[in-house]
Amino acid sequence: MQRYWFGDFDGAGCQKAPTDVKKLAERLSILHPDLETFVPLQWEQAIQCGFVTTRSEYIEKIRSLCFFIAQSTISSFLQRKDEELVRMVRVLDEMDEVINHLLEPLIDWYNIYNPSFSRKMSRQSDRDCITKMRKTDNTSLYSCLDGVENIISLRSVLASDVNRQATVVLPNCCALVGGIVAARLLARAGGLERLAKMPSARIQVLGAENALFSHLQVGSPSPKHGIIFQHQRIHNAPRKVRGKVARVLAGRLSIAAKFDYQRGTLVADFVEDSQNRINRIGGFT
C-alpha cells in the first residue's frame, strides 16, 4: 500500500483522507513511508481519489496543509523558553556594541572642551566616565551623553533579566559559570538542544571560531577558550593552568547542559563535585 497526504492507495483503489487540515497534518506526521518501497505520487491520483478535481485545487490544498504545518511548528518553536533567552542575549550583546560605538566618539568630542580628559589612563567604568563628562556646558553633547546613559541603565536591567531567565532554563550551567556566561554559550550554540548535544571540546572554543578555523587551516596556535574565558575562574587562573581549567570546565558544562536539557532542574551533587574539581585544578580554594 502507498500512503500519500491525500489518501491511501492499494490494489483495490483509494481511500480518501479526511479533508480537515488539522487531521491531514496529524495523519502526515505518522506516515513515514519506507523509502525502499515508496513510489512517489502522481498528482492525478488525487483526482482518482476524489480528493480534488483540478491541478489548481490540488496545489491550493497542499499549500494550505503545508502552511498550517509550518506556522504551527514555528510558533511552538518561538514560544520555547531557551529561544527567548537566545534573543535576549543577542539584544544584550548588541547593546554593548552600541554603547562602545557611541562612547568613543563622544569622548573625542568632550576632549575639545577638556583636552586633559582621558579614559584610558584612569580605567573608569562607562558610567563614571559619563558622569564626569556631563559637567560640560554644551547642551547637545549633554543630551547625547544622557541618551547613552539611558542605554547603559537599560543594559543592566536586561542583564539581570538574562541572569534570572538563565537560572530557569539552564540551572546547572548557571551554577557552574553564572547566568550571563551560560546564556551566552546558549546563544552561540543556538538553543538548548544544540548545546546539550555538543561535545565538550566544542563548548570550550565556542565563541573563538575565528581562531579555531585559522588553527585548522593555517596551523596557528589552537584557541584554549572562547566564551568561557569570561568566567572568572578562567581569566583569573594563572596562565599556565588556564587551558587546563578551561578543558575541565567545558567538560563539566557539557554534562550540565545535558542535565538542563533532559531534567531542567539543579543536580546538587553533580554541581558540588564539579565545583570542587574545577577549584582544585585551578588552584582556587
Place this chain on the structure above:
Amino acid sequence: MIWIDSTLVSPGRNSIYGERIVAGHRVWDPYRSKFAALLMKERNIDLLPEMRVLYLGAAHGTTVSHVADYVDTVYAVEIAPRPMQALLRICQKKKNVVPIYADALLPASYAPLIETVDLLYQDVASPLQVRIALNNRCFLNRRGELILMLKTPCVDSKQLPRIVLDESLHDLERLYTIHKTCWLDPYHQGHAAIIGEPK
C-alpha cells in the same frame, strides 16, 4: 532564460524581496543567488514552464521566488524556523510554491507530499550534502536533472575545495551520472555547481 541587456531576470512585475525591476521583469542577482550565478556561467541551462522542481534548502526564498517565476510548481524544503518565516511570506505572494518545513536529510517525513519532479535543486549548508542528494533521488523523474550547489567549506574546511569536490563526485556517482561541474567564482567563493541526472 530571459536576459535584458545581459542582465538575468525572471518574469514578474512586482518586486518581492526588494529587488530591482527592469522593463516589467525582476532582476536576478548572481552575487546573491547561486542559481543565478550558475546561469550566468552556463548559458545552456533552461527552466521550462511545465517543470516541477524540488528545491532543498529554500532559506529565505529569494532564489525560490525567481525559479517559481519560470516553472510550474516548486516544492521548497527548509528546516530552520526563522528563514522559514521569511519563506512563508514569499509563498503568500507566489502561489505556485509549496513550503515544506522538514529536514532534507530525512525525505521520509515529506515523501507523501511530493510528486515526481523534473529538477532537483539543492543548496544546503550541511556536511552531509552528498547524502542529502542521494536520499532525495527517488523524487526525480527518469529524465530529470540534478543541480547540486556544493558548499565545500561545509563539507570539510581543512581540505582544498577541489579535493572536496572530487570526493563528493565520487560518492554521487553511485546514483547519478554527472555531466558537468562548474565553480561559481567570482560570484560565490568555494561553491561548485554539480549537474547530473539519475542513473
